[in-house]
Amino acid sequence: MITVDELSVAYGDLQVLWDISMEVTESDGIVAIVGSNGAGKTTLLKTLSGLIKPKSGSVTLFEEDINTLSPEDIVRQGFVHVPEARNLFTEMTVIENIEMGAYTNREERQRIMDDVFELFPVLQERRKQQAGTLSGGEQQMLAIGRGLMAQPKVLALDELSVGLAPMLTRRVFEKVEAISEEVTVILTEQHVNEALELADRAYLLENGRIIAEDDADALLDDNRIIRTYLR
Secondary structure, X not given: OEEEEEEEEEEOOEEEEEEEEEEEOOOOOEEEEEOOOOOOHHHHXXXXXXXXXOOEEEEEEOOEEHHHOOHHHHHHHOEEEEOOXXXXXXXXXXXXXXXXXXXXXXXXHHHHHHHHHHHOHHHHHOOOOEHHHOOHHHHHHHHHHHHHOXXXXXXXXXXXXXXXXXXXXXXXXXXXXXXXXXXEEEEEEOOHHHHHHHOOEEEEEEOOEEEEEEEHHHHHOOHHHHHHHOO
């Protein structure tokens, strides 16, 4: 579904990613991109979303060159990015936020919304509540639910656990695991241990370069990763 080949990305004169190569296939459940804060994970997702144009290299998304697609086209193709900031409309209600996610797929809005409420019952309970009054965990669920309204083939979740207490993080991760049974998930995380325990495959990003890739279980046992990230 996604092939990234020697991708380099810069903000003006500041280069952030160097020669990134990776792939996401239809058989993948959860692909984790892990690394410390500032490693370039968010920049990579923004590039896949079409929000940033690469300096060099290529990205093929569903057999199309990403440079020929606008961010809206990318969503319509089936790649949906839920950013770290969540970008909720805080003055709008939960159900209004969810409905905003269906702008590319209005015909099946009610059916998909029913599926979202089945996955996140708390959103149905809070459907008339303003999004800005939800807890951090509920806001994260709302952001994911809104993303699912576009019926993605790939759902990219950026720094899912930021601002969440450990118990809430576990609850959200459980929901992501359920989503991955139907939708391929790309998950970026600076909490390496939690992400690797959840994922099927993983890439370790460090200072803008991929320095390791393998099955997630194998990376959990990698001494270099244990020393640096899991102590």
